[in-house]
Amino acid sequence: MDEPLNLVLFSGTDDKLQAAAVLTAGAAALGKPVNLFLQYWALDAFRANRIAADHGLAPEAGRDGRAAVDSLRAAGQASWAETLRQAKELGGVDIQACSLSMDLLHLDQTELDPLVDGVEGVTSFYLNAGDGQLVFI
Amino acid sequence: MTTQTLTLVDARGLSCPMPIVKTAQAMKAIPSGTLLEVLATDPGSLKDFAAWSRTTGNELVEQSVDEGVYRFVLRRK
Numbered sequence: 001m002d003e004p005l006n007l008v009l010f011s012g013t014d015d016k017l018q019a020a021a022v023l024t025a026g027a028a029a030l031g032k033p034v035n036l037f038l039q040y041w042a043l044d045a046f047r048a049n050r051i052a053a054d055h056g057l058a059p060e061a062g063r064d065g066r067a068a069v070d071s072l073r074a075a076g077q078a079s080w081a082e083t084l085r086q087a088k089e090l091g092g093v094d095i096q097a098c099s100l101s102m103d104l105l106h107l108d109q110t111e112l113d114p115l116v117d118g119v120e121g122v123t124s125f126y127l128n129a130g131d132g133q134l135v136f137i
Numbered sequence: 138m139t140t141q142t143l144t145l146v147d148a149r150g151l152s153c154p155m156p157i158v159k160t161a162q163a164m165k166a167i168p169s170g171t172l173l174e175v176l177a178t179d180p181g182s183l184k185d186f187a188a189w190s191r192t193t194g195n196e197l198v199e200q201s202v203d204e205g206v207y208r209f210v211l212r213r214k
Contacts, residue, residue, distance in 0.1 A: 026154040029161040030192045077152045086158050090165075 003132035004033040006125075011137060012041030014055045014080060015069060020137045021083035028087040035132075037125045038116065039098040042137075044105055046097070051081050051113045084115055094128070096120045142167075148177040149206060156182055157189050164195060164213055172198065175209045182207040 005027045009020050020036070027034045038046055045055050057065060073079075078086070087093050097112060097119045109119055146163045148156035156177040163173055175186070183200070186209045190197035199210035 022154050025158045029154060029157045029189065072152065075152075076150055078155055083155070083158075086155070086162070090158065090161055 002033075003130055004035050004128070006035045006037070006129040006132050006134045008037045008039060008125075008134065008136045009042035010039050011058065012043075012045040012055055013058050015057045015061060015065075016137050017042065017045060017055065017080040018083070021080040021087070023135070024093060025083050025087035025090075028090040028093050031092065033092040033132075034087070034094070035125065035128050036093070036095040037098055037120075037122075038095065039101045040104070043097050043101045043107070043112075046095075046113050046116055047107070047111055048113045049111075051115075052079070081113070081115065088115065096125065098122070098125075143172045143174050143210075146173060146175045148175060148179070150178060153179050153181050153185070155179075157185055160186075160189070160209075160211070161193075164193075164211070167213055169213050171213055173211045173213065175207075175211065177207045177209070178205055179207075182209070186211075 007020055007023060009017065024034050024036065045051065057069060061069065095116050097109070097116050099119050099121045102119055144163060144167050146159050148159050151159065156175065156179050160173065160175050167173060186197060186200065190211060194214040196212040197209060198212050201208050
């Protein structure tokens with residue numbers, strides 16, 4: 001379990017971020033290191049002032065999907081941000097913002113939620129990824 | 138006979154992966170050799186706790202299900 005799991009988060013909708021958070025927390029619970037690399041709209045969702053906002057769902061969710069997600073939330077499902085917080089508490093989870101996406105969105109690290117550990121370029125991400133699996137969401 | 142304290146994690150109503158996350162957090166806080174009892178309702182629990190036990194080396198001592206509530210007893214490695 002020593003090779004890290006590497007997740008590239010691109011999409012900024014709540015369903016895809018939830019799926020990524022579940023994969024992260026599961027790996028962390030098994031003691032597997034996890035590297036998250038935040039790009040584009042996923043990075044936008046990590047803005048400190050909007051992390052708890054409604055980020056919508058992927059188009060394929062439709063109306064029924066919206067209702068299903070809402071009912072799970074009403075039943076007390078932890079948000080993706082809370083799931084990531086719990087995962088980080090277990091240790092071994094590193095969340096980095098893609099520097100290109102920081103430029104694209106005119107973001108400064110002080111505007112990001114404290115869940116984000118830092119800013120890096122793709123080379124640094126690959127270096128830390130080692131020979132671990134890479135998943136793009 | 139060794140005294141084995143039993144810590145309880147009530148994960149009933151929590152969806153995947155929170156029962157396992159709460160268990161992993163609680164396990165870090167107890168001494169080696171002591172027991173942890175977990176209650177969960179997530180339907181993936183049976184397979185998840187078996188897999189978690191096998192991967193982390195924390196022994197799954199007991200498991201049962203009663204009216205949709207899964208109960209696991211694990212011993213910290």
